[in-house]
Amino acid sequence: MKQVIEVKRAGGDASRVVIGGTLRSLDDYLPRGAKAIVVTDANVHRRYKELIDRYDYCLIGMGETIKTLATADKLYGELLDRGADRSTFLVGIGGGIVTDITGFVASTYMRGLRFGFVATTLLAQVDASVGGKNGVNYEGYKNIVGTFNQPDFVLCDLSMLDTLPEREFRAGLAEIVKAGLIADRTLFELFERHSFEDFRTDRALLTDALTRAVRVKTDIVERDERESGERRKLNLGHTFAHAIEKCGHDFLHGEAVAIGTAMIARLSAKEGRLPAEDAVRVEQALARMGLPVESGIDIRKLTRALKFDKKKDAASVGFVLLDGIGECGIRRMDFDEIDLLHETLA
Known part of the structure; x- marks a missing residue:
């Protein structure tokens, strides 16, 4: 159907x-x-x-x-x-x-x-x-x-x-996890209840997850087609992900998004926006799908790349931070704050 x-x-x-x-x-x-x-x-x-x-x-x-x-x-x-x-x-x-x-x-x-x-x-x-x-x-x-x-x-x-390599399939799941974190708690919880193999083999489960994720994105796009406000929430995890992709070539895009999302969960918890136990849940859900949650790239190198992100203005970068599972908000960080991220995320 x-x-x-x-x-x-x-x-x-x-x-x-x-x-x-x-x-x-x-x-x-x-x-x-x-x-x-x-x-x-x-x-x-x-x-x-x-x-x-x-x-x-x-x-x-x-x-x-x-x-x-x-x-x-x-x-x-x-x-x-x-x-x-x-x-x-x-x-x-x-x-x-x-x-x-x-x-x-x-x-x-x-x-x-x-x-x-x-x-x-x-x-x-x-x-x-x-x-x-x-x-x-x-x-x-x-x-x-x-x-x-x-x-x-x-x-x-x-x-x-059906013929998609396992690594690429996992990378696609990272974007579905991201959609759940943005605006669909039930979608995120699917990744706490099911294994990677479940998503790989259960067509009804995958259809449900994919449809929910697409609805999260299309609902936001309808309200903000040209990314002047709310659509920026769809960049959850991507600010770090793009820095990771610029600094190294070992990760698929979805893998970089998984790492960036885990980093944002940790940063959101450090800032007191996200309960620490929910940050752990985010990392565990990603790891449960076999996705990486650490890049191994020095954080100072990543922060230098962040300053050239296309979402920046003259002296700040927009970060999508988590306020809960299924809730997020946008906060701009100036370059001085970004320079201190290596201490915050240590």
């Missing part, structure tokens, strides 16, 4: 997140009469060749290092070669890197094409492809160049996760 979650868009029809058996019905979601061009990577193309070969397609590389303006430039050239115009519809089929790049290119080519996603990883289904943030990295800084622009649809077929 399909779950359809609609997200209101300014000046247009709602964006739809469809969770369920959607892979065979992609054509039903494409605009009639429009030329569709798929953007994907070689690995996804190999796995879903029969589907992708029905359309004109462009291949990009794999890995975080290709999420750059150079890749966008390559795609602009390929779109021109294929005669893409304002009526062309782009479909990103892949994980978060593919969907980020597709959304960015679609939003900027000829001042904007319509686009949609088929999300093939758990991280993409729960977070990366949902909400309309599209961007590329620049000079080592994550998503520093980008747009806010909602896709027409995001298709989340859970059967595509």
Whole structure:
């Protein structure tokens, strides 16, 4: 059974997140009469060749290092070669890197094409492809160049996760834990009652968790599409996570989010916002899923990277802190406070 979650868009029809058996019905979601061009990577193309070969397609590389303006430039050239115009519809089929790049290119080519996603990883289904943030990295800084622009649809077929490597599946669960901490206590508690293997093998459990997490995100996005206020709560754990990703290359994004979330739980407890026992619960839930809660990177190195986070203003950085399980708030820390984090988190 399909779950359809609609997200209101300014000046247009709602964006739809469809969770369920959607892979065979992609054509039903494409605009009639429009030329569709798929953007994907070689690995996804190999796995879903029969589907992708029905359309004109462009291949990009794999890995975080290709999420750059150079890749966008390559795609602009390929779109021109294929005669893409304002009526062309782009479909990103892949994980978060593919969907980020597709959304960015679609939003900027000829001042904007319509686009949609088929999300093939758990991280993409729960977070990366949902909400309309599209961007590329620049000079080592994550998503520093980008747009806010909602896709027409995001298709989340859970059967595509059957072949997802275990490490990537765990990384996707980190974003679901994060969603529970932001605004759904019941969702978080699923991770205290169930094992990693339960989420891996119980389709009904995973569907429930994924749907709850997507609703947390879409409810916030509807109220604050362009991240002027409440949407910043979705960055829980990400301020530290982006610093971790800049300082080292040993972690997947979801793993860095898990570490960043554990650090925020400890910081929230130190500041008296979160009961100490709840901070322990957060770390235990993440560890229960086999996720890391420590980076091994010197905190002074991380604080230096924090000062260049895209969520900073002239002399401060916004941190999303926990006020309880399922509750959070935003506090800005000036650079002097950030310099002292090594003492607070020691």
